[in-house]
Amino acid sequence: MSDITVRKIRFSFEDLPIDLDVPDAQLPKLLGTLGLSMTMPYLEPYLIRTMKVALKRIEDEALAEDVRRFSQQEGHHYRNHANLNARIRDHFGGPVAAELQAIEAALEDDYQRFTRGKSLRFNVAYAEGFEAMTCAFALASAEHDGFEEIPGGEIWSWHMAEEIEHRTVAFDVYDHLVGSYAYRVAVGTWSQWHYLSYIRRFARCMQQALGRPLPRAPLDPAARTALRNYLRTWSPRYNPRDLPIPEGVSELLARYTEMARAS
Ligand SMILES: [Fe+2]
Numbered sequence: 001m002s003d004i005t006v007r008k009i010r011f012s013f014e015d016l017p018i019d020l021d022v023p024d025a026q027l028p029k030l031l032g033t034l035g036l037s038m039t040m041p042y043l044e045p046y047l048i049r050t051m052k053v054a055l056k057r058i059e060d061e062a063l064a065e066d067v068r069r070f071s072q073q074e075g076h077h078y079r080n081h082a083n084l085n086a087r088i089r090d091h092f093g094g095p096v097a098a099e100l101q102a103i104e105a106a107l108e109d110d111y112q113r114f115t116r117g118k119s120l121r122f123n124v125a126y127a128e129g130f131e132a133m134t135c136a137f138a139l140a141s142a143e144h145d146g147f148e149e150i151p152g153g154e155i156w157s158w159h160m161a162e163e164i165e166h167r168t169v170a171f172d173v174y175d176h177l178v179g180s181y182a183y184r185v186a187v188g189t190w191s192q193w194h195y196l197s198y199i200r201r202f203a204r205c206m207q208q209a210l211g212r213p214l215p216r217a218p219l220d221p222a223a224r225t226a227l228r229n230y231l232r233t234w235s236p237r238y239n240p241r242d243l244p245i246p247e248g249v250s251e252l253l254a255r256y257t258e259m260a261r262a263s
């Protein structure tokens with residue numbers, strides 16, 4: 001029996017205020033997080049396509065069930081982010097919305113190319129590189145301040161809680177089908193560079209539209225925790241199963257289970 005719960009949740013963003021008028025020190029996190037949302041409708045379907053191919057080779061039924069639930073969770077994530085992203089594009093409007101869409105198209109093109117042309121070994125290493133980095137970030141945000149100042153309401157705490165919940169899946173698939181530590185670090189690091197380069201493009205586009213400079217601020221406590229968590233993923237002994245889970249995550253997950261049941 002899998003420990004992963006699939007929660008079909010749809011948040012409404014139609015009347016959501018997009019308040020980007022935050023103090024300078026909060027601007028990098030705000031734009032980085034909105035940039036992350038912009039990537040989701042392309043990154044998460046790519047992970048789902050990768051897992052669909054991986055499933056044909058997975059011989060462990062418990063892992064196969066985790067993979068199916070992982071993919072369903074990611075499916076609900078990106079559908080909500082697509083709706084939030086439409087609100088973000090509307091907020092900027094005109095040429096900025098078109099520029100955001102051009103970056104989205106380039107990202108989709110990359111991921112479709114990876115699905116068509118790259119090996120399963122590469123694609124599962126990419127998936128694990130992304131999931132390990134995201135889990136490091138999600139654990140830090142659960143431990144610190146969360147996402148209160150980021151537009152999108154509860155999409156962030158729901159998504160990050162489920163990223164923590166399914167943190168072992170991409171790692172286990174990689175371990176089952178590939179296993180090489182050196183390849184995990186090499187392709188994982190490249191995948192993180194590739195993914196973050198798109199976050200930077202989205203953030204720069206929105207920053208230029210706002211006409212505000214990005215301040216060079218020291219890392220806040222949450223960012224320092226995220227960096228420390230991330231560096232641990234490079235260890236040959238790294239296994240997301242061993243990570244301590246901050247207080248409150250299981251309560252959050254239980255709350256979203258109820259929300260999904262009630263909807
Ligand atoms: Fe996700």
Ligand SMILES: [Fe+2]
Binds near residue numbers: 074131134163166
């Ligand atoms: Fe994920």
